[in-house]
Amino acid sequence: MESKILKPDIVTLDITMPVMDGLQALKQIKAIDKSAKVIMISAMGQEGIVREAIISGATGFIVKPFKEETILKVFEKL
């Protein structure tokens, strides 16, 4: 997986994706690196999805469409 090779400082992940959804990708990234900072960015903002993302180790969750200020606030907290 590219995350393992590139070791990014921050990962932003959508949830609705082909092949593997964002929550599965999040779990795989966290399995490789528990300290990985992963921000979920998704059009799906249901409480259940947000809760599952946070339980799975997401550092933040942003619902689309978002404003620039929202991104800055979430990233400043990292």
Place this chain on the structure above:
Amino acid sequence: MNVEYINPFIESSKSIINQTTGFNPTLGKIYIKNTPYKSNDVLVLIGLTGEIQGSVVISIRNELACKIAATMMGESTILELGEIEKSAISELCNMILGNAASIFYSKNINIDITPPTVFTGDNIELSLGKSVVVCIPLKFDDDNSMEVNITYIEK
């Protein structure tokens, strides 16, 4: 046609289009569309699963799709939809359906959506068997329009 299942798509479409582009589409007269039907528009197909199963086909006139893509990408004018522009349109439709899913969730109806698929070309024919297609027209300035075509089976 269950109005409870239609209103979230109307609310979401108008809200997301306004938030992402600043445009304020008005709602046209909702009607049942016969299938198969043909289209020369840009089509974005998104599947629905969960408590509502079916699909949504958002059709956008090419000229309007170019305007929307230009606004989303911060460009002044786009004359033709390339892959990046189609990606912007795809993302708009993803946000519309994602937001609709959130509205359904607030009404205790759990649905999920599939990744969008974009179709472009002339004379595209859509066949949906014996399914009923509810068409929500959204009207923009300059006689431009978009349609949210919903096909569903209540589980």
